[in-house]
Amino acid sequence: MNIKKLILLITSLLLIIAGILAYNFYAKIYKSNTTKEGYVYIPTDSNFDQVSELVRPFLKRVKPFNWVANKKNYPNTIKAGKFHITNGMNNNDLVNLLRSGKQTTIKLSFNNQDTFEKLAGRIAEQIEADSISILKAIKDPTFLKQNGFESKNALAMYIPNTYEFYWNTSATTFRKKMLSQYNRFWNSNRLAKAKKLNLSKFEVITLASIVQKETATVNERPKVARLYLNRLQDKWPLQADPTIIFALKQKQGQHKVIKRVLLNDLKIESPYNTYKNAGLPPGPIAMPDISSIDAILNPANHNYYYMCASITNIGQHEFAKTLSQHNRNAAKYQNWLNKQGVNR
Template sequence: MKWRYLLVSFGLILIIAISVVFYLSSPFSSDSSLKAFVINQGESVVDISNRLGKNRFIKSPLIFIFWSALSGQKNNIKAGKFEIASSWDVKTIISKLTSGGSTDYWFKIIPGQRLEEFTKDNLVPATSGKEGYLFPDSYLIPEYFTPEEIVAMISKNFDQKIKSLNIKSQDLSEIVTLASLLEREAKTKIDKQKVAAVLINRLKIGMPLQVDAAVQYGRDTITKPTKYWLPLSKTDLQIDSPFNTYQNRGLPPSPICNPGLDSLFAAQSPISSENLYYISGHDGLMHFAATLVDHNANIAKYLK
């Protein structure tokens, strides 16, 4: 009798559980109109399911994860732009998201890249004069966009990002150029702020900036190598280029790469100091000095 009771109870629980699963798997609503849903590169199934729920495409993010795992499709969801409807059940949505979206494509700019590292032949004319002003990010580009429209989209993102920095228009060129140096010279936000102070201190006293990355940019602009940013040779330091910051004083004439937001912030908000020198040590850290004596000591300690 006890076993029969347990069996009946288990059966009822199972029926209720199955009913709940099927209810939560059913369409969110009867709205059959197609709406855009974008999946970003590298986005996890948890984030995708939460956004599907937030945008009222599914009733339960947990059920979406359950069915995608059960069907073996959890790792097959593709990045892109999709047209889906709230009248679709969870299985139909999963099928759509794993079959590929539109022919729109992702375009990525990595902080510190120069134009030639991410522009294809058809983009080159549209990016002329845009070095430093194409904000590093991942962009979902509509398949029908012209090169000019692509650059306009990226430039608009740059304008939106720098609003938070309150950069005066008359200072923008110098800030972006300085930020491009910081992007190549330092990794962390704090180190970028410290390097910014060093470079500004040098500018104030008319001392050459001696930034290797700027010389690399000038050299590579002349030689057009297959790989950019290779270490400098002693001969490279003698090249005739306005970007040779060993031979020319002041900032380079224009940015040397496309800096991220941390570098732009650092150029605008340096950490004040009296330092005139810095190195990246073998210990993975940056070391700063106010005098040449201390700088040479840092070299002896961290680079030899």
């Protein structure tokens, strides 16, 4: 073999080797490496080994991902959050996504929780922050005082709804956003309606919490709201059984199940006893839905002062204008409870 052929052969081999190396280099970076679509949740203060394990179930090959991540200095720029991984992503795009911190938001929702503890537990199921840190944040006396709340009415700040958050939201960031949402909820229109009723925001929510507990039927809430407003405006006691149940649970424990309010219960010493105390209780007895709040602000038009649970339309009420009519409705209901064997 002459020298020219040898040089040509060596050159060809070098080109082939260079091509293979170039392809492997390219494949590590740009060849599809994810096998499925889904979300990866990267906790705060994660290190690269932890991230690599979290991403592993989505990858065909882990080593090329690790190689690209190190080349792009990702181990030193890890960001927490929820990230959407799509099927067919290459390592370059995947690392760029994680490194950018461009995470997917979550839809955080909660309904009417009775206590701060229940609220904290519900929120902790949906974001990274744990229930202890959330509970501490939402009960923080300094925060409450700075924003015009007290422990007895602070539950009013949380309007049940669905909100957009980042998964790695801290407890204090959650609290801050909920305060912002609360202020947004109380727009000029709602404030004007509350003023017309001669009620503060806290008083509206306190009364709404009673309506919330009194009826699960959304369409009936404006009617129940007007009944309580009639009583308030005419200086009558509210005589709302849900406030008695609230007072009993405060003394006997939140786990207590009470299906029937007895006459002896009405004697309980509590500022939440609306049979013994005139006006509204000190604060909400639950977290009312928007429908209950708006029922107070947009009540039905009637002159009923009494109501009793209906035995013909379960979950609704029989309304009355006079005590004698109400007593007849109440007797029917008590007889029905006795037949059902509901003693407590």
